[in-house]
Amino acid sequence: MSSLIKNRQAVADDFTLLRLADGEAAETVALPAGPLLVPLAVWRARKAELQARGAPLGVWLDVGEGPEAIADELAAFAVIGVNFPKFTDGRGYSTARLLRQRHGFEGEIRAIGDVLHDQLFLMARCGFDAFALKDGKNAELALRAFETFREPYQAAVDRAEPLFRRHRRAA
Amino acid sequence: MYRYDQYDQTLVDERVAQFRDQVARWQAGELTDDEFRPLRLQNGIYIQRHAPMFRIAVPYGMLASRQLRCLADLGRRYDRGYGHFTTRHNLQFNWPKIEDVPEMLAALAKVQMHAIQTSGNCIRNITTDQFAGVAADEILDPRPLCEIMRQWSTFHPEFAFLPRKFKIAVNGAKEDRALTWFHDIGLHIVRTDDGVVGFRVIVGGGLGRTPIRGEVVREFLPWQDILTYCEAIIRVYNRYGRRDNPFKARIKILVQALGVEEFGRQVEAEWAHLKGGPATITQAEYERVTAFFEPPAYATLPAIDAAFVQQQADSVPFARWVERNVRPHRVPGYASVTLSLKKPGTAPGDVTSDQMDAAADLADEYSFGELRVTHEQNLVLADVEQRQLFALWQEAKAAGFATPNIGLLTDMICCPGGDFCDLANARSIPVANAVQARFDDLDYLWDIGDIDLNFSGCMNSCGHHHVGNIGILGVDKGNEEWYQITLGGEQGNDARLGKVIGPSFAAADVPDVIETIIRFYVEQRREDERFIDTFRRLGIDAFKVAVYGDKARLKAA
């Protein structure tokens, strides 16, 4: 099981991440019990069933699936996952910012997939607050990454204003 | 020029610590090579033919003498006593060890320098006009806005893993000296009739294997909105740019696929949400940064220095140097001097550590301790008193900087090519040197006049061959080095791409071919016609006949 970092602590992950294996269809795949994070296709195919389960629910967006796809349904989700098939594919950063800043999602945004130490700082700035570290990566060590830069220049999700508005700077 | 405050300094110091930690984790096996690769790239480290190459940012080309001395020192301690200035204002070392880079970064941080985002699929060093702040045709000094954009782009949390690299150039003068039409975003500072300053925004230009001239996406954008507007452009690109094929991943491909109207519509729709937001530049911030670029304490001098005029009359070599390497200045009695890094026989853009120290001394003595790096791979001393030019010239000569060839054929842009670069199809430096050697007669070189010759070792086009009046491109034919020639490329306001004249040539024939082209031009030109004007008048076919008429001798393949 991958280690989860949430609110800057290594925690146990009580959600099951559902990924469709080859040959599995959204309409028919078995839904494990308990808190569940499902692909967008499964959500679309089985909304009523998922909402009737009574367990916490999350949906995850793959690259190429924008937040627009679920913008009107955010209240249904405790967690929104954003997938990084490769850590070098940076689409998920925009997804998280839009979820927070355009669509006002206040639940957990969880980075899943190829999630590595050295991207955590940037991800946190874009609105991610949970990180399912790739298997084999050291979560305790990775916690340091959040402290990489104390005063970044830009406004983002973590800081509403850019440095030049946050502080009076020397001329 | 800009000086770091505690926030800027803390950030680059933290960067040194971050990279030191990344190198240590990579050495300990906690980071795989694939995981480390983008991290080192975003810190300017390529692994190339012989060793890693390490690229250091010179933001919008501004360099203080103490910074140049630091680079000289690094060159001696960690490289082989030289460095290479690139077409994007950076300095590249060819032989450092990765293990040494954290120490090099620590030394750089002490002089307010870094290597952040000098490579990788992120927003790169922002480039501008080397005569910013002193050019007579300037609308507004672009450097304060470049600095504000530098800060905004540094560790931008959303745009660290774009589909591909992203290059921005800003020009603040009437004449475009920053190649803005061939950048991912090109910005022209404009002033409306009622005095409002803003930008014309160009997107989707680029060279590389699919060279495309950019297109205007917005005719006028108030300067305060530049960060939010760039954020809108880059967000659209980050979300929708292609990632399936690195050769199709630049923003130019997206702009071409959508058409500039549709691309612009998507940008405007995104911008509607961002416009007026916190990233809007405040007047206070603009003024704070602008204060760093106030003109230096110029002396009050006559517009023309009599002794300077006399010195030119007395010394032909000095007069020649003045004509090619010295430019008029906005302030009476001053001039801007280009130190040529194109001494025939050396690799264009290369400087030794001793030369870096010498250039730093010249800057301290003659030009308020500052220099600029040009995209044509030379150095500029922007603020020299006319009455000091003769003394400067003598010192520059001693240091090997006074080749009077700025804008002439031997002042060529050239990439590192096959001697250093893994991607190369062919070597560029030796062939460039062979061409320089062919045109070693200064009188002939002078008679040929203004001409841009640009040289790339492969179609990645680091040497800008597409926009050279003459472009030379290394191509690979059955594992042999061949060279394709393009003619008619141009930079500036009327920037355009050159066209291939025909089959390529073996290395040994390249000087002959260039000579044939030049001889044809000299025969055909009218009065003061520059090479490019004659080319436009006659068209490419006339030149093709001149070159390929004698096929046997040239062994054209």
Ligand code: HEM
């Ligand atoms: C030897 C190490 C280098 C490597 C491996 C390298 C690699 C590349 C590659 C792959 C591209 C094509 C990018 C694309 O089309 O997406 C490129 C473009 C470019 N490089 Fe380099 N380069 C190197 C050195 C340099 C140097 C020394 C300079 C400056 C003299 C330079 C300046 C540029 C420029 C101006 C472009 C064109 C950008 C455009 O496509 O618009 N590069 N480089």
Ligand code: SF4
């Ligand atoms: S143009 Fe090609 S050969 Fe030259 S530096 Fe760029 S990638 Fe290397």
